[in-house]
Amino acid sequence: MGDFAIIVIDALHGPQLGTDQVGEYATSYNIPKMIVINGCDKENVNFDQVLADVQAHYGENVFPMTIPIDPGNGFQRLLDVLRSEEIDYKTDGSGKYTETEAEGEWKDRVKLYTLNIAMQRKSTW
16 A cells, blocks of 8 residues: 555656646645656657656656666566666566666666756755
8 A cells, every 4th residue: 555646647648637637636635646657668659758748847856767778669678777777578478577787878877867866855955
């Protein structure tokens, strides 16, 4: 059981009117919010743009816990930002996956996200 609201945002369309209504309702009752960007396996998804839209809409405190490495058709890989690991799901429907340490561009993105959130936290203390 959790005492928070999950706000689901479509990866193709970003925040919508209903998104605002759920967020305002949760805020009015002082309920913490978690945003889930759904549909990262759809064609023409630009996760970075949706994340930027969500951050512009809700503020810079929006922090991605996971990032799709290969959004769109064939989506099967995630970057776990909190653990700095790449997760690669099997495509056979078994739900099995492998985890490897983030490298290169993905490791750099983890550093960027964690640095940004640390700087925001420091400025609010």
